[in-house]
Structure formats: structure tokens, C-alpha cells
Amino acid sequence: MRKFTTIFSHIKSTKMNFSVSLLHRSSPFCPNQPPHPNFKNLTWQNRDSLLLFPLLCSRHFASTTAQNPSTLNALQDHYQAIDFPGGAVQFIPEMRFISESPKERIPCYRVLDDNGQPILGHNFVQVSKEVAVKMYTDMVTLRSMDTIFYEAQRQGRISFYVTAIGEEAINVASAAALAMDDVVFPQYREAGVLLWRGFTLQEFANQLFSNIYDYGKGRQMPAHYGSKKHNYFTVASTIATQISHAVGAAYSLKMDKKDACAVTYFGDGGSSEGDFHAALNFAAVLEAPVIFICRNNGWAISTPISDQFRSDGVVVKGQAYGVRSIRVDGNDALAIYSAIQAARQMAITEERPILIEALTYRVGHHTTSDDSTKYRPANEIEWWRVARDPVVRFRKWIEKHGWWNDMAESELINNLRQQLLHTIQEAEGVEKPPLADSFSDVYDVAPSNLREQEQWLKEIVRKQPQEYPTNISV
């Protein structure tokens, strides 16, 4: 049975040892740390014994080895360790600054090469035929959605659209590795997760057209999807605000002893927001079962990552917060699937946050309001679109297994196109939400001032009906 520990269950005595111990973590994989001596007993002998029991004990998930970098060299072993608050630390006589970044970047976990061939490795998670085919069909579906809905915006039929082109593997493979009870906090380029969970094409189109069937009642811009039924928190435009929300939700799942975690997505640009900082620190201190998935696609609108940060990407930020992290090839569906599945198990069983940086490239424009050829060359885009396509790579793999073929591909694409065009016609033909929906849900119960404002507006519409659209019921 897992021992349940929270920070608040540790009552601090006014006579606590001056050695500030880390709270005991509940983990079957790690030996308990011995109590630390009171300062009065801190003799040379006891100081030496501190070295035998490192305070910051690394925990290992059974199927995954956590890397244990060490900053010590032989010289340091000769010098005493002393207990500053935060744990024992060794002294070093040499003034040496830690470099701003390593000479070589943290490597990127990859299972399939660009030809869809598995690279020799011993720890990637096997995927069944059924899951793999669904993964592939959802990736293709997501791409078809993007192609058609993008055109619908260009035709002025919807006001705005965001594509996930180039990032289909991150979307679908991460969703495949999760369970339905896991709560998802998206940014805005993760519609594939909702697709995997069963949101229908019609439901997507209803939101895009802001019609009466939109669960959001037409209140937000297109692509701001949400679904309570699918445990997919409604998208909000403000960047990175969802990251700390996910930590709170994860903490709640832990308190409720749910066998689930919170999962949140953000881009490389989102990692520069103060809320990113708040989220990772809270997650570590509160030991929240949350997975942070960063889609590092190289751009934040027109800002390249050389102007976003100067670290070795986002993966190195994990250790800055005491959060376990990994870098993954975001265009490799199997690598994403394996990493997320392992991260999920660690997060839930060990009650800890995990940070995943998925390296990828934003092939499409940032949004329909952006022309990305203004700040990056077309041949760079084409290179990623053609040579590094995540959908094509995964297709090669499932074809080699005999799980897919050209005929299945043609059927799928034709079906999708027909379905999508049909959903657009359906969504476009439906009336908009009623006027009353502009005033409801601000609070649970509408206060008198809002009811009064609603009455004023209705009165104005009744007096000048020709000034207002006819497909909104009053």
C-alpha cells in the first residue's frame, strides 16, 4: 500500500533539528532517509556520516533509469561538508563558475528514424496494431481538419484558425499514452488530444462556427475547445495560465487518491511566462502528479528560440526546480508515446511532476492572422514539411508492419474530406446561440445588474431589429 504523505501532515516542532530535512517522500523504490542529528551532536564523526546518506536521494522508476549527474571531482572529496539550510553541501576551494550551458546539448530520445525504421534500443513501449492504426488515422484526421478548416477561414466562413501542422505526433501520441481520467490542460495547438478522446468532427466545427451546439456557447474565438466529458479543460488565450492550474488540479487528484494525473501543454514561448515558473516550483514543492509537455517548435509567432531563451532548451529547466525531465523527438510518435507513458506512471505512482520537451517544428503559420514567410524562408518550412513529416514517418512504420496500405489511406482521406465538408455545412446552417447567453454564466446566478443590462439590450434590439443579425434569437 502506498503511504500517503502531504506537507501539511508534517507538524513542525519548535525544537526541530537545525538540519532541515526534505519531507519524506512516499516511494517504494527508495530507502528511507535516516533522521539527521541535532546540531548539538554535530561532531566530525557525524559530519562524515552525512556523506553516507545524501539528502537529495534520487528515485528511480522501475522501468526507467533516471540519470544521476554528479558535479564532484576528486578534489572535493578531501574537504568537509557542512549543513547549511537545505541540506549538506561540500566546500570547494577553487572558484569555479558553472557554465551557462553544456558543450553538447542534452540528447533527444528517438525510437523511429526518418525512414520509419526502429533504432536499436531496449526500452520503448510496444504499441498494439489497434492503437497504432488509431494513432495514425487520428494524425491524418487532424491534418485533414487543419487543411479544410484553414481554407474555411481564408474564405471568411470562420473568423480564426490555428493549425497543428507538423505537430500531429505530439498531439495524438501523447493522448494515446494517457488514460481518460487524466485531466488535460491544453494551450491551443493540441486539438489532437481532444480528437483522440472522442470529440467528434461535428463538435469541432460547431465550436469553430460558434453556433448553438457549441459547448462554449459561442463565447470564445475559434479553436478554443473544451469538453468536460472528455476531461479537456477549455482553452484560454492567455499564454501559460493553464500550467499552474494543472498543478492545482494534480494536487487535488492526489488528495482524492485518484489513479490519474494532470497533463498540461505549452509552447517554447510559454516557458518564458512567470506562470511557468510558478507552476514548476509549486509542482515540485507540493509533489503534484502532473506532466508538463512543452512543444518546442522553434517559434513563438515570429520570435525564434534564440530570442526566447539561451539555455539548452526547456529540458534543462527541470533540474532548476527539482523536476525530472526528458527531451524527445516530437516528430516521432513512438518516442512520444513511450516517454509519456513512462512519465505518467512515474507521476502517479511516485507523486511527482515530470517535464517533457518535445522537439519539433511549426510547419504551418502561427495562425490564420500570420504569414510566416515574412520572418522565415519558405525552403526551411518545406524542408520540415517534406523531409521531417511526423505523419509520414509513422505511416512508414505501420506499413512495414503490414497494418496499413495505400488503399486504406485513400479510403480514409476521402471519408474525412466528405465528413468534414458535411460538418461545415451542418455547422454553418445552424443558428447562433441566443442573446441571453451573453449574460449567463458570468456568475452561477445572474446578479441584478447583469439582468438589468440584458433587459436594456433586448429592448434596443426590439426597437431597431434591422441593426442586428437575424440568426440570433432574442
Added chain:
Amino acid sequence: MASWLLGRSSRILIHQHHHLHKKYLPFLLGPFLNHNNSSCSSFPSTEPFRCRDAFPGKNSSPTLFRFSRHESTKAEAQLELEQDVATEDEPNQVIDFPGGKVGFTSEMRFISESPEKRVPCYRVLDDNGEIVKYSNYVQVSKEMGVKMYSDMVTLQTMDNIFYEVQRQGRISFYLTQMGEEAVNIASAAALAPDDIILPQYREPGVLLWRGFTLQQFVHQCFGNTHDFGKGRQMPIHYGSNQHNYFTVSSPIATQLPQAVGAAYSLKMDGKSACAVTFCGDGATSEGDFHAAMNFAAVMEAPVVFICRNNGWAISTPVEDQFRSDGIVVKGKAYGIWSIRVDGNDALAVYSAVHTAREIAIKEKRPVLIEALTYRVGHHSTSDDSTKYRGTDEIEYWKMARNPVNRFKRWVERNGWWSDKDELELRSSVRKQLMHAIQVAEKAQKPPLQDLFNDVYDQIPSNLQEQERLIRKTIEKHPKDYPSDVPL
């Protein structure tokens, strides 16, 4: 190698092992052939050749590089990462994701949340005031050493007396530096007067070092008419334009991104100076810390971040503040050089700050210093710290680990200080402080008008009206208002 390739603003280097196609050579080299070295010191608004212009094909992709290492200090080679995460795949298994080349690995391995052992702490003097073997520290002259020690004692005496004055209700609030005198004084000693200081609130020792008089400190604490801040802020919110010491404000960590902006301005102006900002361990949890560190790295700002990790943020111990190996490991997360220092060792602090300053100015980069120490005093006069930590713990740090005593042993061993000097100094400082308090206590408060001045540069009409209204009210009810505030 051509020197123009070494400029910090030129982030392109053509890797020798990659053969470029001839047709790309003129385009790649063109912008740099005309590159002016002197312009490297200014941040170009538009780069002549963006590293983003990658071309299809692995071998023709430029590689991001950065040179410039400070000669006198080796940056640690990150042995831990190279050893443990070196790619096992073939050398050609690298791909150019945005951000530079990255190797692949077929093994799924998560980076541990913290290293097996903590980053070591740089120390020069042991607890007995002896120089540690093999220490590479910056020498301190006798004059400098004696002034450092004298200011540490002065700071300690100020704290003892002002604390009591608050207990007597003569000032409303006070905050001591007990246990952190070395961080205060030694860092100030390592800086130049042109360096701009953006403090948190527990760094008046820096201002003391720069020449702020005891009388000036007392004026601010009493909020009288001689206070440069015109009595508008709580006690200990010191500031001095003359001493390049930005006025303290209460919101935590707000000064950090401000320091980055000031540093960027110094760089644009070509000044041989840097910005230096202080914060506690608690401040590192604020979003502004994150913004400051990232902006400093991306803008290549000459700023030194000094974090006083004293183990506590009021009643919050560091294990409830973060779960990393302190603050020093956060440097790498932003691409910033960092070092951990024994904050109770004046020589270690002096050496690290001295070197960090040189690195920041010469290489136009931020540097992060984590000074490990302990907050011996209460958080402030509004706090009773025995409510959340044991008195024996406090006593241990006060007696056995005292930074002032440690440094005293060193200056005494050098023959620069004696018991007689000690008695004279303490007695003299005490008298000066008593006198300063008497003078400050008798001085008038600032005039009423100062409540309305300086909101803007010019007083707008609505504020003028408000001033007239309050004056009328005082005329009607003079007994309800204090008599020591001139109208």
C-alpha cells in the same frame, strides 16, 4: 581564425567539419566580411544574417556557437552531463532542430530532478579564519580588509541599536542583517561606485560601504525632513541617487527585471559598469525572478544576481520554497553562469563577486551567485522566529558560524587588527549612533506638501485640489493632527 567571428552578437560559426556547398559560401560569408568589430559592443537591432536561415541537408546547416570565456576563471566543463548523457549513437546521428544540433539517443532516460550530490560551495576561510588550501581567491589589501571588517561591525552595531529603538516604539519597523554581514559588505567591496545597486531590503551594508552616513540611515528610519525619501516609505527602505543605490520597495523580486533593464542601458551606453541586484531565497519563487533571468540571458545584459539563501522566507523553510539544489542550479536553466559561495565567508564572497563583475562587464553576460548563509535575526521586528525554529539552531549560527567573527580572526592573524582597535571601534560607532538617533528624533517631519509632490513630475490639478481640501480640514480641526508636521 578571423577575429570577427568571435563577437558575441555573431552567433554563427561555420563548423570546420561540415563542407559547405560552394553556392552558399558567398551568401554565408558575405555579411561577416564587412562586419565591424566595434559594433559587437552594441546590440544590433537587426542581425545581418540570422542563424535561423537553415537550409535542407545536414551538412549545409550552420552551427550555433559561442566563444568568450573569461581568462581567469574556467567555466566548469559540465562533466556530469557529458559523462552521463553523451550520445551513444553514431556521430552523424544529429539533426538540426531549431536551437541547434542535438544528438539522438535510443535509450529513454529521464534526467534526475536533482544531482546525486549538491553543487559544492566555494570557500576561502574556514570557521577558524584560516585560508583553505588550494583556494584561488582575490587578494585583499590591509586597508580594504580593515574597512571591510569595520563596516561589518558597524552594520552589526546599527542592527543591535535600531532593533532596540523599534522595541521602544521610537521607530515603527526595523529589519536586521544579523548573520548576513559578510554578504553585504564583501560584495559591496568587490564592486565599483559606478555599478548600480538594486537591493531587496536586507542589504544596507552595501549602502554603508558606499558612504551613506549613520545619520542618513537614522533619518530614513525616523521619516524626518532630512530623509531623502521624504518620509514616504517604511523604515529601512533606503535609497540614494548619489551612491547609485536604487530605493528599496517592498514588493518582492520586482527589482530583478529592473536591474536587467538598467544593465542593458549600461551596455548600450558603453559604460564600464554593471548592475547588481540582491534577492532572498524566497524571491526566487516570484515570476519576476524568472523574467529577469531569462531577459538577462537573451539580452546579454551585464548584471550580477546575488541571492542570499539564508534558509528562510519569514517562516517558510527552503524545503517548502523549492525542491531543487538551491538557486545555483537555476543558472543553467537560463543559460547563465552561476556559482555557490559560503555567504559567511567574506573573502569567498569578495572573490566571487569581484570575478563575476569582471565577467559581466567584459563578456556582457549575466552571472548568478548563490550565497549560502543563515538568517540569525528574526525576519523583522514584526516576527518572532522562535515560533517556527529552535533557539538552539539560531544560537548555533550566531555563535559558531558568525561571519563577523570569522573575518575578525583573519584580519587579526594578519596583524591588521587588535582588541584595542575593536573596543575603540565599537565604542565610537555606538556613540555616533546614539547621537544620530537624538538628532533624528528631534528633527521635524517632512511638510504636508510632500504627500502630494513627486506623484508626477508636475502636480496635476486634481492633486492640487486634494491638497487644498486637506489643508482646509486641518484648519478646522488642528487638534486632530500632529504638531510636528509643518503645514
